[in-house]
Amino acid sequence: MSTLRTLAFMALVCCGLTATAQGVKENRIVASPEFSKYTISRHIYGHFSEHLGHCIYGGYFVDENSTIPNTRRIRTDIVDALKKIHIPNLRWPGGCFADEYHWNDGIGLRANRPKMVNTHWGGVTEDNSFGTHEFLDLCEMLGTEPYICGNVGSGTVEEMSKWVEYLNFDGVSPMAELRKQNGHEKPWKVQFWGVGNENWGCGGNMTAEFYADQYRRYATYARNYGDAKLMKIAGGANSFDYHWTETLMKNVPLNMMWGVSLHYYTLAGGWDKKGSATTFGENEYFSAMKACLRMDELVTKHSTVMDRYDPEKRVALAVDEWGIWTDVEPGTNPGFLFQQNSLRDALIAASTLNIFNNHSDRVRMANLAQTVNVLQALILTDKEKMLLTPTYHVFDLYQVHQDAALIPLAVNTKDYVFGTEKLPALNASASRDKDGNIHLTIVNIDPANAIDLQVDVPGTQTLKASAQILTSDKFTDHNTFEKPSALKPVAFAGVKKTGESVGLKIPSKSLVVITLAK
Structure with missing residues (x-):
């Protein structure tokens, strides 16, 4: 586990967010803006x-x-x-x-x-x-x-x-x-x-x-x-x-x-x-x-x-x-x-x-x-x-x-299982821009299963959430000269913000970009 992820998990535990009888929610991302230290060049x-x-x-x-x-x-x-x-x-x-x-x-x-x-x-x-x-x-x-x-x-x-x-x-x-x-x-x-x-x-x-x-x-x-x-x-x-x-x-x-x-x-x-x-x-x-x-x-x-x-x-x-x-x-x-x-x-x-x-x-x-x-x-x-x-x-x-x-993230995710092998289904990164807006880029590599996801970002009660998505019906889909815009980002309405948390069902084989802005 990287140093940044370790810090994020430590912050998660210190805040008491993982201390439930059921343990961590299966698919959950917790951001730790207070641990921001590096700039994404x-x-x-x-x-x-x-x-x-x-x-x-x-x-x-x-x-x-x-x-x-x-x-x-x-x-x-x-x-x-x-x-x-x-x-x-x-x-x-x-x-x-x-x-x-x-x-x-x-x-x-x-x-x-x-x-x-x-x-x-x-x-x-x-x-x-x-x-x-x-x-x-x-x-x-x-x-x-x-x-x-x-x-x-x-x-x-x-x-x-x-x-x-x-x-x-x-x-x-x-x-x-x-x-x-x-x-x-x-x-x-x-x-x-x-x-x-x-x-x-x-x-x-x-x-x-x-x-x-x-x-x-x-x-x-x-x-x-x-x-x-x-x-x-x-x-x-x-x-x-x-x-x-x-x-x-x-x-x-x-x-x-x-x-x-x-x-x-x-x-x-x-x-x-x-x-x-x-x-x-x-x-x-x-x-x-x-x-x-x-x-x-x-x-x-x-x-x-x-x-x-x-x-x-x-x-x-x-x-x-x-x-x-x-x-x-x-x-x-x-x-x-x-x-x-x-x-x-x-x-x-x-x-x-x-x-x-x-x-x-x-x-x-x-x-x-x-x-x-x-x-x-x-x-x-x-x-x-x-x-x-x-x-x-x-x-x-x-x-x-x-x-x-860069905003450190703790990512808890189900696996994408194929045969006897498995990979983390979700990966993500997050940052805060010079205007104070927060952006999360989240990928679901599972080609068949949507994932119910909770994203917690402390200190964002007053920010509004919007999102875009890039996906398609099949992972082989691509743009052609006859159909050059078959795959392109579109607005994603499936995010719901409550307090400091965002909930969404992230579709299979998709990239979702969430923006939290004033």
């Missing part, structure tokens, strides 16, 4: 866009003569949709692509930019028309902070050092002059920098010890210029590799890292057969939910390792690749990782974000993979058509948690 709600499939080309970035509405080739409807949910940061150019990307190839006149082969994703030829300037143009349109991942696998210390100088130095230097020649007088002051990606795998197949030494080299020459203090993120562990995290925390001075990354993908099956995104039964549904909820174990154990070296929690855990990974849609390029997005995936996103919120003492950045047309995408496109996936709607509903004060 908005950067937990970050995203990831790699040069992979049709995320960039055919996603954000349209052809030069395209009739799809765009600004400097950046697709307008995608920008508008992402601005609506206030994405706080965007990670680029990879992913595995980052460690074969040479930034100099993506600047200057597009006609003069050398082409390259994307060896990781489909073996396609990239024309480098979307490069540094285009990415930062996109970020400015979105009003989001760029998070750039540097090339450690096939690059050099000098290459990354000069990229930082090109972007951030406001003075006289070769890189600053080159930036000005390419049309950008003032520096962008990019602060989030990843020093390599998955260096245990596609980023160089390194050992933890070798990478820790490489990180120190690269980080040394990635300089701070002016007030653009770099927030450097070390390439962290693959899933359950606690040795990797231990090695970084032990061998890299804490003042050289803003964060350590962690990558984990939810798989309904195994890596060889991940399963369909839209055609699956309860066996695959349960398996995916079980894998999703293991994120809590991962974050807890990696945080425990970090605590041994950093008890003051100065270094963030940045889960900068996460989401469900399924088989590609039939008939599409297997190297493009295009998959549909069902109600199941929305519940996975909501449950994962609840986990991150509840670990906001250590988790201060996360990036869903990926934003457009790849893996658990927020947005799918087909030429001029565009749709918002159920996962997009989760991020829309959850934006109320950005930079809000």
Whole structure:
């Protein structure tokens, strides 16, 4: 049990709320606003866009003569949709692509930019028309902070050092002059920098010890210029590799890292057969939910390792690749990782974000993979058509948690039982925003059973309750280009507030967001 949950249960007991002859009500959530200590960083709600499939080309970035509405080739409807949910940061150019990307190839006149082969994703030829300037143009349109991942696998210390100088130095230097020649007088002051990606795998197949030494080299020459203090993120562990995290925390001075990354993908099956995104039964549904909820174990154990070296929690855990990974849609390029997005995936996103919120003492950045047309995408496109996936709607509903004060919860829930296995049916997180409004995001993963739930929030006698819900008839339901709004949030009238308590029957396979406002 996490520290926050322990505190919440202690508060529950001290208040006498559990001291009944019958014990705790089977399905009950008790909030403890008085124990609020941490802020849910908005950067937990970050995203990831790699040069992979049709995320960039055919996603954000349209052809030069395209009739799809765009600004400097950046697709307008995608920008508008992402601005609506206030994405706080965007990670680029990879992913595995980052460690074969040479930034100099993506600047200057597009006609003069050398082409390259994307060896990781489909073996396609990239024309480098979307490069540094285009990415930062996109970020400015979105009003989001760029998070750039540097090339450690096939690059050099000098290459990354000069990229930082090109972007951030406001003075006289070769890189600053080159930036000005390419049309950008003032520096962008990019602060989030990843020093390599998955260096245990596609980023160089390194050992933890070798990478820790490489990180120190690269980080040394990635300089701070002016007030653009770099927030450097070390390439962290693959899933359950606690040795990797231990090695970084032990061998890299804490003042050289803003964060350590962690990558984990939810798989309904195994890596060889991940399963369909839209055609699956309860066996695959349960398996995916079980894998999703293991994120809590991962974050807890990696945080425990970090605590041994950093008890003051100065270094963030940045889960900068996460989401469900399924088989590609039939008939599409297997190297493009295009998959549909069902109600199941929305519940996975909501449950994962609840986990991150509840670990906001250590988790201060996360990036869903990926934003457009790849893996658990927020947005799918087909030429001029565009749709918002159920996962997009989760991020829309959850934006109320950005930079809000985490409220610890005690969650007592029945189990979702499948065969001989079981999982907690409910998971939740809560926060108080700057205006004093309280938001609870509650997920019922049980695909068949609604749950009678009582939610107690001390000190809210005068607040009024309202709610929204995201659900559908089947966990395989999804939005299509023919029916792009089949799944979307709607008002939920099934909440009743009495004093400091809210009662509701939370439907099966649903996300309910409760707002307590003045």
